[in-house]
Amino acid sequence: MNFSRLLKTTSALTSRWLCSGRFQSTSAAAQKLVDVSVDSKTGVSIVSLNRKPVNSLSLELFKEFCGVMDDLESEKVRGMILKSSCDNVFSSGLDITELYPHPDEDRFHAFWLWFQETWIKLYGSSFPTVAFINGHAPAGGCVLAISCEYRIMLPYYKIGLNEAPVGIVAPDWVVNSLKSVLASRKAEQLLTSGRLLDTQEAFDIGLIDKIVNNEEEALARSEEFFSTFDNVPKLARALTKQQVRKNEISKLIKNRSNDAKLFLNHILRPETQKIIGSYFKSLKDRKK
Numbered sequence: 001m002n003f004s005r006l007l008k009t010t011s012a013l014t015s016r017w018l019c020s021g022r023f024q025s026t027s028a029a030a031q032k033l034v035d036v037s038v039d040s041k042t043g044v045s046i047v048s049l050n051r052k053p054v055n056s057l058s059l060e061l062f063k064e065f066c067g068v069m070d071d072l073e074s075e076k077v078r079g080m081i082l083k084s085s086c087d088n089v090f091s092s093g094l095d096i097t098e099l100y101p102h103p104d105e106d107r108f109h110a111f112w113l114w115f116q117e118t119w120i121k122l123y124g125s126s127f128p129t130v131a132f133i134n135g136h137a138p139a140g141g142c143v144l145a146i147s148c149e150y151r152i153m154l155p156y157y158k159i160g161l162n163e164a165p166v167g168i169v170a171p172d173w174v175v176n177s178l179k180s181v182l183a184s185r186k187a188e189q190l191l192t193s194g195r196l197l198d199t200q201e202a203f204d205i206g207l208i209d210k211i212v213n214n215e216e217e218a219l220a221r222s223e224e225f226f227s228t229f230d231n232v233p234k235l236a237r238a239l240t241k242q243q244v245r246k247n248e249i250s251k252l253i254k255n256r257s258n259d260a261k262l263f264l265n266h267i268l269r270p271e272t273q274k275i276i277g278s279y280f281k282s283l284k285d286r287k288k
């Protein structure tokens with residue numbers, strides 16, 4: 001099966017959930033959670049996550065982000081830079097209120113499918129992607145960054161996959177995206193320790209590609225990255241990227257519903273709820 005068809009293929013159950021109008025934002029005037037602009041000099045799309053205060057990733061944000069990715073695919077953009085509109089935070093990862101306390105099962109199922117969909121669209125996009133990590137990027141924030149092809153980060157922020165200390169086990173598609181950036185041993189160390197790295201440490205192990213001091217530099221470094229493809233036919237580039245990434249994506253596409261069930265069962269376990277609850281409390285108490 002050709003890859004773009006594969007990307008569109010999903011189980012009947014999954015597509016019922018993804019297409020259902022349930023959990024739709026109700027207010028037409030609701031603030032956009034994802035802003036898109038185009039850099040007039042380079043023709044590159046800049047996609048800014050805009051869910052204040054910390055871009056925690058909710059079902060509504062995932063849905064909106066997937067809509068944006070579909071638009072960029074159909075517009076055949078030259079490239080995309082993913083960044084944050086929040087001060088000091090790229091994304092704080094999954095919205096913990098989607099996981100705790102004891103989430104509504106239907107909503108969690110839909111939330112998880114839209115998280116998968118976000119990863120499939122970002123990791124499998126045909127156009128080049130850069131994450132401009134302009135703030136902290138723990139957990140799901142790091143997942144977004146490692147799904148892009150190139151990572152540029154401001155100094156003095158933290159990035160990593162801190163799920164294990166929070167009692168959460170990352171699914172294989174997250175683990176494999178990390179292994180597509182880091183050697184297996186480094187990926188394992190990062191995941192099992194759950195340690196968040198500062199910008200310099202992340203650069204030293206190859207988790208990020210460039211450190212920049214401001215947005216202007218980030219745009220310039222992104223442009224250098226995008227221009228490496230200027231002489232490569234777009235279709236050949238896209239198919240080559242997808243060839244490299246297709247095994248991981250196909251695996252998830254075939255297993256979406258089970259993956260969602262697995263995580264629903266895990267999240268509903270009283271022990272998991274207890275750990276996430278005390279983690280969330282400590283996050284709130286930090287500022288008291």
Ligand SMILES: CCCCCCCC/C=C\CC(=O)SCCNC(=O)CCNC(=O)[C@H](O)C(C)(C)COP(=O)(O)OP(=O)(O)OC[C@H]1O[C@@H](n2cnc3c(N)ncnc32)[C@H](O)[C@@H]1OP(=O)(O)O
Nearest residue numbers: 056092093094095096136138139140168169170263266267
């Ligand atoms: C079993 C099923 C799940 C399996 C998952 C596997 C897949 C792996 C992928 C992802 C998992 C996750 O993403 S879980 C989420 C993990 N996220 C974190 O651990 C980050 C927590 N947040 C922080 O460390 C900090 O907030 C920050 C460094 C990101 C920013 O710090 P700052 O000081 O600027 O801001 P505050 O801490 O004051 O936060 C402001 C406000 O937001 C609330 N907040 C923060 N993060 C989240 C979040 N992820 N979800 C919901 N709410 C969040 C925080 O509590 C503050 O609220 P109050 O103003 O009410 O205090």
